[in-house]
Amino acid sequence: MARKATKRVAAAPVLELHGVSKRYGRALVLDKIDLSLAEHEVVCLIGASGSGKSTLLRCADLLEPIDGGSITLDGRTVSADDRDADATRRQLGIVFQGFSLFPHLTALENVALAPRVALGLTAAAAEKRARALLKQLGLAAKANAYPDSLSGGQQQRVAIARALATEPKVLLLDEITSALDPVLVADVLEALRALAKGGMTMLIATHEMAFAADVADRICYLEGGRIVEAGSPEKIFGAPRDPRTRAFLKRVRSVGASALR
Amino acid sequence: MTAARSARKGTLVAVISTLVVATLLAISIGSSPSWPLVQKAFFDGTYFSTSLPNVIGAFAINIQLFVLAEILILPIGLLVALARSITSPALAPLRIFATIYTDFFRGVPSILLIYVLGFGVPALRLPGVPSEPFFWALVTLVLIYSAYVSEVYRAGIESIHPSQERAARALGLTRFQALRYVVLPQALRRVVPPLLNDFIGLQKDTALVSILGVVEAFKQAQILKSANFNFTPLMVTALIFLVITIPMTRLVDRLAAKDRATQQGGTR
Ligand SMILES: Nc1ncnc2c1ncn2[C@@H]1O[C@H](COP(=O)(O)OP(=O)(O)OP(=O)(O)O)[C@@H](O)[C@H]1O
């Protein structure tokens, strides 16, 4: 499982979006998105508020039906309307901006729930897996704590552990640090770096440009529901070609990322 | 230390002032010219002690009624609430039926329903349908209160933020699993106080079935009253109901206050 942290070989695509469109009422929120994630690849989505990053992640996780195009997972076409959409969702992990942990369950139970209920593991096996994940995310001591007694950063790491508990092929992360104090952000980003090193395939919407530059193999800049420009972090942050990307990055650098939230 | 002392002083003042007011009230009522009449008609010591065992004996019927009814209402109310929150178009008839059921049984006076079901249905003499008044009293109370309780459940389910279900579905749980493991456990905790409130109402309403001739506490008291032309047995019945309902009311208040505290203390 552990892979080199250096450049990854071009592997077979795991998750692919082909011309995916999404409307809310009359508004076209995603406009023919093409995006492909290779195994072990980390892709970061950047773009102003309202550009469609969250919508893209929700559609990719089959939480929202799409209005055009198709999505494939391991070469198989999948859709939110499929009978086996629940099974597909188990192969995709997602962590939202808000914590939405289950408040009536401890950290351990939060993580063990899906393996036990959705995957059908025995309670003991599910708990063992949950303990290992909490340990991996530096939360071994908090296994029996309820969400409301955890800090924001700890809650977010429990949410990551929970998303990993079904052993997803891809992890989708939606601005998971934007509700956190700067001090707590570091812990969460560190956890993600470790996952990337471990070879996890990830699609990350983020406003943390420095983090994106550091962890991503590829950056996609979104504007008005389209991928305007995609490329390596060096290319996008060093020599963006599209004037819209340049304008966005210039704004980010002048006002600081926080003003864009 | 000083806080404890001032609290004790506060309690003392409250006790003394309450005693003073109560004594004054007792003296003024007791010295009024019509008091002996009132006392004789409503609070007669002899009738009190002779009717108490009879009324308590009959109250066993009320207890049987509301315990059986509560056991049945809890699951039936939940099923009705779930039927009402169905979104699938194929199962729409179930949702519509559940809605009509709750609207009807919450909207018609209880005493009318008890009368119609308790006298009307047995009068049809349908084969295999029991005609005992107790049976129909139980059925009617279950039908009425399941409708109320289903609304309590539904409010509880709807009070759970949709992000909880979404998070569960994102983990690959089916809609049913999300309901079973994530939404319901949280909702059920919140519905305990309003549920107990409905049960207090139900316990009082067991007296309504006296119209069917079920000799429960109220009916027994009426019989005793007619025999002696004295209202004391009815006061005894009131007292017995209060002994059951007041502790429950206090419990509801305490649980509700605790709920509010945890909701303010917790993150969501
Ligand atoms: N459920 C919805 N119903 C209607 N419109 C929606 C819905 N969700 C998103 N939108 C709209 O779609 C557009 C894209 O929203 P989205 O949340 O994907 O943006 P985003 O890039 O994630 O923004 P942010 O950086 O603020 O999180 C916005 O204009 C938004 O108002």
Ligand SMILES: [Mg+2]
């Ligand atoms: Mg967003």
